[in-house]
Amino acid sequence: MEPSKKMDRLESLRSQIEKVNGDILGLLNQRIALSLQIADIKKQQGVEFFDPAREKHMLDHLKEHNDGPLSAQMLEQIFREIFHVSRTCMQKKFE
Numbered sequence: 001m002e003p004s005k006k007m008d009r010l011e012s013l014r015s016q017i018e019k020v021n022g023d024i025l026g027l028l029n030q031r032i033a034l035s036l037q038i039a040d041i042k043k044q045q046g047v048e049f050f051d052p053a054r055e056k057h058m059l060d061h062l063k064e065h066n067d068g069p070l071s072a073q074m075l076e077q078i079f080r081e082i083f084h085v086s087r088t089c090m091q092k093k094f095e
């Protein structure tokens with residue numbers, strides 16, 4: 001590929017990445033908003049926020065439906081961090 005075409009391709013890929021970043025950010029905020037609603041219900045019911053069985057169930061489901069190239073281990077790493085941040089937001093709401 002000629003150098004100017006390579007640059008065009010690079011710019012195009014970068015702009016697609018930025019679009020995906022925006023989509024991920026929107027979805028993460030949507031997810032946090034849902035978990036905050038769950039936190040309200042759990043608080044009303046006096047139930048513990050942390051539910052390891054539910055988190056394991058979600059991880060197993062995601063791994064079953066993962067087509068890659070993300071490995072099961074990388075998927076787990078990312079989602080464990082998402083669950084952690086979600087729980088932190090849930091706790092903060094009630095401090």
Ligand SMILES: C=C(O[C@@H]1C=C(C(=O)O)C=C[C@H]1O)C(=O)O
Pocket residue numbers: 035038049050051052054055082083084086087
């Ligand atoms: C959101 C919930 O609460 C906690 C947070 C979870 C999450 O971020 O997905 C999952 C399980 C719980 O540890 C829930 O019970 O579904």
